[in-house]
Amino acid sequence: MANDRDHPWLRPLWVRIAIVVVCAIWSGLEFYSGQAFWGTLAGGMAVYAAWMYLVNHPKPQDQPSKEQQEE
Template identity: 65%
Template sequence: MNDAQHPFFRPLWRRIAVVVFCAAWSIFEFSTGTPLWGTLAGGMAVYAAWIFLLNYKPPAGPTEGQPPSEKE
């Protein structure tokens, strides 16, 4: 997650989906009896929540699909 400011992560639903996926994967790993992988996936979920939800600052510039505003 070196490029957290990538335009792909601009929509909130994508950032939430990444966090939920990592958390669900952690639960899956713990439920199948592999606590090491569950801990790693849980750590990724916590890190993703920190980067994508708590500290996220959208990149500057126009959003995808919108033309840049013209100055008069």
Template identity: 55%
Template sequence: MRDRDHPFLRPLWRRVALVAVCFVWAGLEFLGGSPMWGMIALAMGGYGAWQYLYLYGSEKPDDPGGDTADRS
């Protein structure tokens, strides 16, 4: 889940679907009486929402040339 710049994740619907699956999974675990697995799936959904919906594309890649200041 750490490579949020992967080409598979470019379409918004895929990122939303991944996060939604985690939250649905958490709900099913809670309804099934497994609160531990529900919390794990809920944490995965929260982390996915943070990475794929909030932070996606917000960080700019590092400048390969380094500092752009004039080095005279």
């Protein structure tokens, strides 16, 4: 079974950043409206998403150069 972080939909950096930003905005809106529980929950999702999708995301494998492919 493949890891969810390896899904092709998550390859572009802008998608991963958008997920983190949406969760952070959601957290801010919840805190602003006085809902500390939901704000904390959404904030935790933002932190987890930042860790999994930005800090700890696997790097794309380097493509072999043309010279290496010819050998």
